Amino acid sequence: MRHSFRIQFILLVLVCACGVYSANVTIQSNPPINGGFVQTTPQQTVSLTCTVDNSAVAEELQWFRNGQEVSLNDGNRLNTSHVCVEPVTREDSGVIFTCQLRSDASVKASIQLEVQYPPTLGDDEEMWVEEKSDAVLSCDVRAYPPVSVVWKKEDELLDLSTSTYRTSNNGITATLSISNVKQDVHQGVFSCEANSTFSGVTKKSFSITVVDRKMKFPLGPAIAGVVVILLTILLATISRWEKIMKCFKKD
Structure with a gap:
């Protein structure tokens, strides 16, 4: 009975310990995050900071931009990591940044950029x-x-x-x-x-x-007509060639 109680006590301690040291990550931003979004405008700067919470050991962090890993310096990975978007462009609107533990990809947090900009309708x-x-x-x-x-x-x-x-x-x-x-x-x-x-x-x-609508001269048909006329004259001349030559013979 006492042995069974000791096992239950040890399990309880382990469960509590796991709860205390269950790591998670959080993202802070400048400008501030609002409902998972960071609102900004073109040519501005967005600074993102990812922090590991509730971890008994040093954890390495990873950043992803729309699923593609972001390259980080060696000193910008353990427990706290920073990413900067400068300058913000219109193409950054809708981009999702995700920070996660390298040791456990399920421990992560994400934010989405919301870049506001007006239309450029063009010149009159x-x-x-x-x-x-x-x-x-x-x-x-x-x-x-x-x-x-x-x-x-x-x-x-x-x-x-x-x-x-x-x-x-x-x-x-x-x-x-x-x-x-x-x-x-x-x-x-x-x-x-x-x-x-x-x-x-x-x-x-x-x-x-x-x-007013311009009358367009039908150049193609005109050329075809001229060619037909010239060919007709040429064929007629050939067919009457002997008669023409007789006019030039001496009696």
């Missing part, structure tokens, strides 16, 4: 479009958070229900396609407006001038 454009042809207007709307886009003419919302207009937006480029351009309908100033919760409203304008 002047366009000359032939009547009855098609025109395509495009804006670079890549941004974070994503923006909403509206199209206007003379600062009035376009009626996109007509078959004349067709729009698309893949999160990178927003386009407005105009089919069968007419001077009395489509000449004027169009604009795309991007509304961002981060940077407000930005606009790009397109000044469209509709010109």
Whole structure:
């Protein structure tokens, strides 16, 4: 009975000891972490610090960026490790950094970068479009958070229900396609407006001038016609060659 009690006591001590020395890792950041995300903007610096907690021995740390291991100096691995992102770029948005124990990959912590930036719609454009042809207007709307886009003419919302207009937006480029351009309908100033919760409203304008349609000379058929005529003359000349030569013979 006493022997059984001693075994239970030893097991209890071991369980307690394991609980006390169960290592875990935590990540701190500058700027601070908010719900697992670090919000920042391009050209800024993000500093990440990973620390081992509750460990009775020195633990080696590893960093991963989107699953790819980050190279660390020898003095930047034991118990505390630092990673710096400088300068932050738009391509860093959505990147996940993970810190873990080399001895136990299940002991880890992660954060995600949230890089906020406005769209760069591009410079205003002047366009000359032939009547009855098609025109395509495009804006670079890549941004974070994503923006909403509206199209206007003379600062009035376009009626996109007509078959004349067709729009698309893949999160990178927003386009407005105009089919069968007419001077009395489509000449004027169009604009795309991007509304961002981060940077407000930005606009790009397109000044469209509709010109008369040019008559294009059908060069290919014309050349083919000339060749046919020349060949016809040549064949006719050959067929009548003997008669022509008789005109030059002396009696």
